Amino acid sequence: MTNSQDLFHTAYTHARSYQDHIPDMRAFPSQDALDNLQHFDEALPDTPQSADDTINLLNKYGSPATVASTGGRYFGFVTGGALPVTVASNWLSTAWDQNGGLVATSPIIAKLESVALGWLCDVLNLPSDCGGAFVTGATMANFTALAAARHTLLAKQGWDVNAAGLYGAPEIKVVVGDEVHVSLLKALMLLGLGKDRVLRVPADAQGRMIAGDLPAMDDMTILCIQAGNVNSGAFDVAMPLCEAAKEAGAWVHVDGAFGLWARASEKLAPLAVGYELADSWAMDAHKWLNTPYDSGVALVRDAQHLTNAMSATASYLATSEDREPAYNVPEFSRRARGIDIWAALRTLGKQGVAAMIERNCQQAQMMATLLTDAGFTVHNDVVLNQIVVSFGTPDQTRQVIQQIQADGTLWAGGTSWQGQTAMRISVSSWATTDDDIQCSAEAIIRIVKQVLI
Numbered sequence: 001m002t003n004s005q006d007l008f009h010t011a012y013t014h015a016r017s018y019q020d021h022i023p024d025m026r027a028f029p030s031q032d033a034l035d036n037l038q039h040f041d042e043a044l045p046d047t048p049q050s051a052d053d054t055i056n057l058l059n060k061y062g063s064p065a066t067v068a069s070t071g072g073r074y075f076g077f078v079t080g081g082a083l084p085v086t087v088a089s090n091w092l093s094t095a096w097d098q099n100g101g102l103v104a105t106s107p108i109i110a111k112l113e114s115v116a117l118g119w120l121c122d123v124l125n126l127p128s129d130c131g132g133a134f135v136t137g138a139t140m141a142n143f144t145a146l147a148a149a150r151h152t153l154l155a156k157q158g159w160d161v162n163a164a165g166l167y168g169a170p171e172i173k174v175v176v177g178d179e180v181h182v183s184l185l186k187a188l189m190l191l192g193l194g195k196d197r198v199l200r201v202p203a204d205a206q207g208r209m210i211a212g213d214l215p216a217m218d219d220m221t222i223l224c225i226q227a228g229n230v231n232s233g234a235f236d237v238a239m240p241l242c243e244a245a246k247e248a249g250a251w252v253h254v255d256g257a258f259g260l261w262a263r264a265s266e267k268l269a270p271l272a273v274g275y276e277l278a279d280s281w282a283m284d285a286h287k288w289l290n291t292p293y294d295s296g297v298a299l300v301r302d303a304q305h306l307t308n309a310m311s312a313t314a315s316y317l318a319t320s321e322d323r324e325p326a327y328n329v330p331e332f333s334r335r336a337r338g339i340d341i342w343a344a345l346r347t348l349g350k351q352g353v354a355a356m357i358e359r360n361c362q363q364a365q366m367m368a369t370l371l372t373d374a375g376f377t378v379h380n381d382v383v384l385n386q387i388v389v390s391f392g393t394p395d396q397t398r399q400v401i402q403q404i405q406a407d408g409t410l411w412a413g414g415t416s417w418q419g420q421t422a423m424r425i426s427v428s429s430w431a432t433t434d435d436d437i438q439c440s441a442e443a444i445i446r447i448v449k450q451v452l453i
């Protein structure tokens, strides 16, 4: 067996070298690197192997087959990189191997979750005593917050959904915008609320819900609004939507996977005015806060509503007076996600978070200008970090996207936006420099010229 000191040193050396090379790496692995994945097609060993060999094999064929999403020229989905301090906190807390379920299984994780929760409410300018769930991403954050909504609305009708389930329960009406993110529909699907029985509110050209088209709502309604459309970056105009919902006694849930972070910046906060009136919020940390995967957060205005929906206990699970992580999330045993959020927030500070978000938005503006000046069509108002652009006919745009991905300078994916075939560019990494924007725009322009010859 290898001495674990040496093994960790080996892993550290490989990780350092990976991080050092990231700026020069292709944004998506080469065909050679993909072909080399066949080296992992081994028979399961009968006997123990060298741990050093295992780590070396992982690095030799694994590292080159990674998507360089932690580098500065990855603009796919809304991915975000990982701030160095969060990678470091992640390593240390992995070495601790704590079970983050209870105070009894890890006082340090319970403590830092509580601290991070307070700081999140602070930086996002939301009520300071929200309940919070540290989960795997915005999908589970939507799920967790909507479970709290479901439990609360039914409890008001005298129905305990935890005990009785949904069969025979009073009906809950769910209202979403036509541009609802698929993960929110998935959450509704898992909660037994159904993804097809929602009422969809038409959206405008930017993807924002049209307030005048809201259906009648009541105290058995959940209205789901969105901060940051996954294509355009647009925000539902929250104030009139929230006011109408509050008037009716409805629950308002916000899917703010990346857009909610606009509230951390004074400059961008006007986009997200009114979102503070909601009852629950879902967001990602692994997107714009740039923590490692996987990390999302659900916030619920009334902490009790969250624990009512998520608590289940047994006699051997001793509990403390303090906040027990497991009574706020779907899981029991879990890793220490809150620690990386704590590390990011503590290291950036409020101003650092705002600066990171604002820098990415400026870079999106810069990219949009470069592409518009080159004669391409940007379809959205670039209000945040998202650009939707096309390069001619749908076929030409598809070809350009394919060639951009094959070229490797940058990575961006395709989409269909308001009936147009387009490419999405999402600027959400701490690592993206203005040079990355310049060089990526040049690559796009070069590739379009080649394709359109």
Ligand SMILES: *Cc1c(COP(=O)(O)O)cnc(C)c1O
Binding pocket: 078, 136, 137, 138, 139, 140, 181, 183, 184, 226, 228, 229, 230, 255, 256, 257, 258, 284, 296
């Ligand atoms: C990315 C995203 C999600 C889903 O987040 P995951 O972290 O992938 O679970 C939900 N809503 C919006 C608007 C998103 O951009």
